[in-house]
Amino acid sequence: MAIREFRMPDVGEGLTEAEILTWYVKPGDPVMDGQVVCEIETAKAAVELPVPFDGVVREIGFPEGTTVDVGAVIISVDTEPTADTGSGTELREEARTELLPAAPTEVSTDVRAEVSTDVPAELPADVSAARPERRPVLVGYGVVESSAKRRPRRPANGTAPAGRGPGPGPRPLAKPPVRKLAKDLGVDLTVVRPSGGDGTITRADVHAAAVVDIGTREVVERPVPVPAPTALPDARxxxxxxxxxxxxxxxxxxxxAFTAPHVTEFVTFDITRTxxxxxxxxxxxxxAxxxxxxLLLIAKAVLVAIRRNPDINAAWDEAAQEIVLKRYVNLGIAAATPRGLIVPNIKDAHAQTLPELSKSLSELVSTAREGRTTPAAMQGGTITLTNVGVFGVDTGTPILNPGExxxxxxxTIKLQPWLHKGKVKARQVTTLALSFDHRLVDGELGSKFLADIAAILEQPKRLITWV
Incomplete structure (x- = not known):
């Protein structure tokens, strides 16, 4: 027996802790190098953790919902399991699982019924030695073909095994988290059209297949773990x-708020033409x-205004006592998700055409709503947009995203009486609020930048003439 410990890694930049959301394995389960064993939530995103070695899970260090410090042991794996490390029944179950051709963490009883019962009561000293041709690969992508063949067990009635349909048929390719999502949503993976590389089913594919009403196109969303509230005895x-x-x-x-001196300016204008x-x-x-x-045209207007006022796209380096002027724009978009407010950003948004920007915005929003935003997507932002109008409010005084x-x-955009061409008419009007770091941006620069955005949106043809 050789126990190896897998510790909570720092999956971001200097993060000190993470919460364990979901375990995909339990003690006694065999695991392979690269297999996702759990999903964690850091201060920036939900991340799946793969284990870096083969073996059998011996201990789960923390239950789901626990916040764990970086460096703490979260799972122990026996990389050299022997007959002495567990009961005969447990070892036989492990041996059966090792013979299966698909992801070992999700073995159905129907599949186990196919496995030959001609299995020794004891495992070799090294599990990997019993399957030399099966090199570890990414879970959900199958295994390297082996020269060893296993004759399937034939049921007594001569029919196909229960739950397997007529004929063997390939098992759909999907990672364990995606299989779990499909199970939660009641989606049959055998009828899902894969869009991932090598024919792999992704989370998006499962969500697309989870449409419960074709007429309304309502999609069942993945349940998101939330902190369990604690009610006092009087329930008040x-x-x-x-x-x-x-x-x-x-x-x-x-x-x-207590580092950068905030200044907020407002502008209300006619956005009807936009x-x-x-x-x-x-x-x-x-x-098409x-x-x-x-939001797409407002984002484009911001990018054009930055080109006209490049000093707005900067950062304050306190340690070096320098102002960092950035000649690229990583455009942050504040997104309200079931996990809270996050601000992923579109890398090099300044170089994107309008169709490219539209695609980037759509991908950013859908990824955030599905909880798949990576820590890298939330790092390196240079300026941020937050759309509070979707909640029906006129505007707000936003706090700067750190480092911007x-x-x-x-x-919100709404009809208001507005003086247009000498007459009061009902026009679509909105209010923008710009908060800026007064160490970096003085009143003149902030005012010019905000006024440029409003001017572009009042007369959107400036999107062409000012570029």
Whole structure:
């Protein structure tokens, strides 16, 4: 027996802890190098952790819902299991599982029924030695073909095994987390059309197959773990643990509010022409199949305004006592998700065309809602947009995302009486609020930048003439 410990890694930049959301294995389960064993939530994103060695799980260090420090042992694996490490029944179950050709963490009783019972009561000293041709591969992608062949057990009635349909048929390729998602949503993976590399089924494929009403196109969403509230005996208060994204957001906002001197400016203007342009673009052949909405054109207006006022796209380096002027734009988009508010960003948004920007925005939003945003997607932002208008509010005074010089809040767009060409008419009006770091941005620069955005959206043809 050789016990190896897998410790909680730092999956971000300097993160100190993470919460265990879901375990995909339990003690006694065999695992392979590269197999995802659990999903964790850091201060930035939900991340799947693969184990780096083969063996049999001996101990799970922490239950689901526990916040664990980086470096703590979360799982112990016996890399040289022998007959002395468990009962005969347990070892026989492990041996049967090792013979299966698919991901070992999700073995159905129907599949086990096929495995020959001609299995020795004891395993060799090294599990891997019993399967020399089976080199570890990424779970869910099958295994390397072996010269060893196993004759399937024939049922007594001569029919196909229960639950397996007529004929053997290949098992759908999907990672354990995707299989679990399919199980939660009641989706049969054998009828899902894969879109991943090598014919692999992804989370998006499962969600697409989970449409419960073709007429309304309502999709069953993946249940997201939330902190369990604690109710006091008199039920007049409920306490919710501060952890994960909310804990990180709180710390970042406090640090930003008390480090960078915030200034917020507002502008209210007529956005009617931009709303008309949105409708025109929806029928444009170059935008076919892409999502066109006001946020897309506001984002493009911000990028054009940055080109005209490049010093707004900067950062304050306290340690070096330098101002860092950035000649690229990683455009952050604040996204409200079941896990809390996160701010992923579109890398090099300044270099994207309008169709490319539309695609990037759609991918960013869908990934965030599904809880698949990676830590890398939330690092390196240079300026942020937050659309509070979707909640029906006029505007707000946003707090800077740490390390950035400015953040723009977009208010709701609504019909208001407005003086247009000398007459009061009903026009679509909105309010933008720009918060900026007054160490980096003075009143003149902040005002010019905000005024440029409003001018572009009042007369969207400037998107062409000002580029």
């Amino acid at each position: 208060e409920t306490r919710v643990p501060i952890k994960g994204v909310r804990k990180a957001t709180a710390a970042a906002m406090v640090g930003s 709303m008309k342009l949105v409708e025109e673009l929806k029928s444009d052949k170059d935008m 199949g892409l999502r066109v909405n006001p 010089a400015a953040i723009l809040a977009i208010g």
